[in-house]
Amino acid sequence: MNPDLGLGTEINLAIRLAIGLVLGAAIGFERELQRQPAGFRTHSLVALGATLFTVVSGYGFGGGDNIDPTRIAAQIVTGIGFIGAGTILQYRGHVRGLTTAASLWAVAAIGMAAGAGLFIVALVGTGLILVILRIFDWVEDRARRRLGIGPNRYDLPPKEPVSPEGHSEDLT
Numbered sequence: 001m002n003p004d005l006g007l008g009t010e011i012n013l014a015i016r017l018a019i020g021l022v023l024g025a026a027i028g029f030e031r032e033l034q035r036q037p038a039g040f041r042t043h044s045l046v047a048l049g050a051t052l053f054t055v056v057s058g059y060g061f062g063g064g065d066n067i068d069p070t071r072i073a074a075q076i077v078t079g080i081g082f083i084g085a086g087t088i089l090q091y092r093g094h095v096r097g098l099t100t101a102a103s104l105w106a107v108a109a110i111g112m113a114a115g116a117g118l119f120i121v122a123l124v125g126t127g128l129i130l131v132i133l134r135i136f137d138w139v140e141d142r143a144r145r146r147l148g149i150g151p152n153r154y155d156l157p158p159k160e161p162v163s164p165e166g167h168s169e170d171l172t
Contacts, residue, residue: 054115
């Protein structure tokens with residue numbers, strides 16, 4: 001079913017898309033400055049995509065009795081979890097990308113808020129995410145230096161030694 005939306009509604013929805021894009025781009029720019037694997041374009045696309053899915057779920061199906069826009073929202077969260085998992089890397093016993101994965105998840109929420117027309121919520125959420133990414137990082141670095149704690153690393157436990165026969169100790 002093709003909904004019959006007026007020009008005013010179409011303009012409002014286009015503004016929602018633009019706001020979702022701009023807010024996601026702001027967070028992506030911060031990630032880009034930190035040289036993270038998901039930066040400006042990725043965050044922009046996630047926010048815009050989440051905004052678009054939210055707008056389509058609310059307006060694209062004519063609002064019949066069997067339409068539940070929250071189903072699309074739930075799928076956005078699931079899909080972003082999958083994308084975020086791709087940014088988490090394990091290299092030589094260290095885990096990287098957890099903050100980037102979390103920021104992608106949060107940016108999807110910003111896009112959903114913008115798509116739902118919750119502009120103040122989206123703007124405040126963006127500001128809080130930027131505070132977490134920038135100011136909390138600075139606070140964490142200063143605290144680590146002051147307390148003599150090593151660099152921010154997530155170490156994996158060492159691998160269990162393998163016997164010469166190629167079997168783990170618990171399988172013998």
